[in-house]
Amino acid sequence: MPSVLVVDDQFLIRSGLTALLTAAPGYEVVGEAEDGDEAVRLAAETRPDVILMDIRMPGTDGITATERILAGRDPGHPGGPKVLVLTTFDSDEYVFRALRVGASGFLFKDTPPDRLLAAIATVHAGEMLFSAGALRGLVDTYAAPPSRAPHPGLAALTPREREVLGLVGAGLSNTDIAARLVLSAATVKTHVHRCMSKLELSSRAQAVVLAHEFGLAARMP
Missing domain, CATH: 1.10.10.10 (Winged helix-like DNA-binding domain superfamily/Winged helix DNA-binding domain)
Structure with a gap:
């Protein structure tokens, strides 16, 4: 069962993602964060398998938070956490920056629930959420x-x-x-x-x- 930390500055999006994951068998929400600093703190406390990370947030953004979280990952928790970036901001440069600091995949917030759940399972298994061709292009x-x-x-x-x-x-x-x-x-x-x-x-x-x-x-x- 992958444990998930949900990070988004909008309450309705956070609560919606949490409700979706709570209702889906095989997923566990271990925390919610509304900004990058809180995400870094909760990631250290809860040690999630997967983090759903918003990019654009006040203060510490999702790319910076991802870099800080992965730089400080626990050697006793190998392979985790995996970061799956969620955003409404359509920019290939943002995608590349997120991947460069260690994110495992990238999805838009209007992704259907079944695809979101499948994406979490994919990155939890250690795979990329990108086709080889798309990644090479970036x-x-x-x-x-x-x-x-x-x-x-x-x-x-x-x-x-x-x-x-x-x-x-x-x-x-x-x-x-x-x-x-x-x-x-x-x-x-x-x-x-x-x-x-x-x-x-x-x-x-x-x-x-x-x-x-x-x-x-x-x-x-």
């Missing part, structure tokens, strides 16, 4: 050019881990990477997890961005 548009300055964690990667990171950067799923490298999906998952741990990344989308920014993303035919 990265190509907004990511910094490949950097010549070394990332402090890259030297710790094994050759196989760098290869896997490059394929993640190309947008391939674990299943696709396994087929390409003739490995089991479980082995690929382990490599991805080790890459993210060594690079201190919070989401697969963040790994895609990093691979592009450091010129590691594989070029697919």
Whole structure:
């Protein structure tokens, strides 16, 4: 059962999301926050599996709150929390900024309830809520050019881990990477997890961005 923290500055939206999740089997709401500072505090207190995060809020916005929450994640709570950004603001740059700081997905607030519940389950499972093509388009548009300055964690990667990171950067799923490298999906998952741990990344989308920014993303035919 994924535990969920709901973050939105509008009471009606917060209460509506809470009511939806409370009525749906298999979901637990562990708290509500009306701004980014409260979200950071409640995330530390409740340790949710998934955070539904509004972007535009007075004071600390959702992107800043996401960055602070994921930077301070508990090593004893591996894999969490996952942040699913909800907004009415249609901007690809906002989407990219949210992904860059570690959000796992992005939805508009008019998303139907069944799709919202499915999205929570998707990010809870560690998957991205974006098609590979859409994410590559955002990265190509907004990511910094490949950097010549070394990332402090890259030297710790094994050759196989760098290869896997490059394929993640190309947008391939674990299943696709396994087929390409003739490995089991479980082995690929382990490599991805080790890459993210060594690079201190919070989401697969963040790994895609990093691979592009450091010129590691594989070029697919």
